Amino acid sequence: MDSVDDSASARAEFDRLVGPLRAELHVHCYRFLGSVHDADDALQEALLRAWRSRENLTDTHKFRPWLYKIATNRCLTMLERRGRRELPMDIAADSPAAERVWLEPYPGVGVGEPGPEARYTARESVELAFVAMVQQLPGVQRGALLLRDVLGFTASETAELLDVTVAAANSALQRARARIEQSVPSQAPDDPRARLLAQRYAAAWEDADVDGIVALLAADARYAMPPLPEWYAGHAAIKDFLVTGPLHWRWRFLPTVANGRLAFGTYWWDAERSLFAAMALDVLTLRDGAITEVVSFLDPTLFPRFALPDTVAD
Structure with missing residues (x-):
């Protein structure tokens, strides 16, 4: 019985030490691997290894760097097993399509x-x-x-x-x-000017106002939609894409924050169900009063991590 009690006490102490560090360790793994899902796996494995080797730590004042060492080693091991994560605009021209692995967005603004x-x-x-x-x-x-x-x-x-x-x-x-x-x-998500610019951008989409959308973009703005490999640069190319593609539908935008930037969960009108259905997570880069980049992650499974609903009523 004593051994059970000792184990429970050790686990409680371990969890107490890990608790304040868990979020920053997860962000570290994300920066390293470019994927929230990979960061989940890396952190879980790192904490398991730390628990199993806890007796090797003789000074709890060194607990934080000790955990970072274990997490970093785990990330280095994972890097050996998969390709580099990228965004469409960073893909090399000769990169085989089958080997492309996409960067994923991260909820919030970072911690630590x-x-x-x-x-x-x-x-x-x-x-x-x-x-x-x-x-x-x-x-x-x-x-x-x-x-x-x-x-x-x-x-x-x-x-x-x-x-x-x-x-x-x-x-x-x-x-x-x-x-x-x-x-x-880029401009911080709590910057009032940035928030106003993002609100105008969302309103223009919901009004199907292509000229209003383009007017908010920098002249050299870029628009990408992973996992689609193509991307668009400049007013003319982006406008042509919008007119011939997504602006055929009605849209609703819900605000959130991703990678320290203002972002939106975007929803397209599903006439069969008479509601707006999740389509993509749009992450905006804003500088000097204009939108310089939009990365639209076409993956509705991301929405729960950003506290976004699957559907929106009309």
């Missing part, structure tokens, strides 16, 4: 307080453009960038978490920084 070494805020580090660029890095470079520039671990801590020397960790970080572009942060 970056350390003093961090270069990115929690919100900036989950933006689609940033996560997409991270996916182009090799595993150790990816780990060095995320651990150092996103989470703010020191050089020595980063080396320890990656099981490499400090020199190797610094070298990987420098190569990662050289390859990744410094993305310009």
Whole structure:
């Protein structure tokens, strides 16, 4: 009976330590893997391994970096088993269609307080453009960038978490920084100007006002719809696509937040059922008072993670 009680007590203490870290660990796995579903699997496996090896941790003050090391190793292992996740506009021309794996959106704005070494805020580090660029890095470079520039671990801590020397960790970080572009942060979802612009965009869709939609786009705006590989750039191409495609239907938009950006669950009119049915999750990038990018994830199964209903009444 005592052993059962001891096990229950150990589990309760383990869960107490894990609880405050679970959300930030999940975001870390998402940044690493570009997929919410893969992040679920990676975190679950990492916590299971941590529980089984808990006796190896002698100092609970090091619990957080210890967990990050286990989660990072799990992500590195998963990277070896699948292709790089991408967005349609990032696909190489010679990339085989059968090997394409799509980046997934993440609910909310990111969590965690970056350390003093961090270069990115929690919100900036989950933006689609940033996560997409991270996916182009090799595993150790990816780990060095995320651990150092996103989470703010020191050089020595980063080396320890990656099981490499400090020199190797610094070298990987420098190569990662050289390859990744410094993305310009988009307007925050709580910015009143951004919210007004997004509301006007949704209203134009619901009114089937193609000129109103295009007027809100930057001249070099891009529009993509994973898992469809094609994408459109510029006013003329996007307008032609809208007129010949989606604006044949009626639409309703419900607001949400994804990857630190304003987003919408979009619903098309289903005449047979006389209601609006879930179609896509549209993630917007807004800069300088204009919409510079729309990524429309054509996957209604994403909606529950964003607290969006399956249908909307007329």
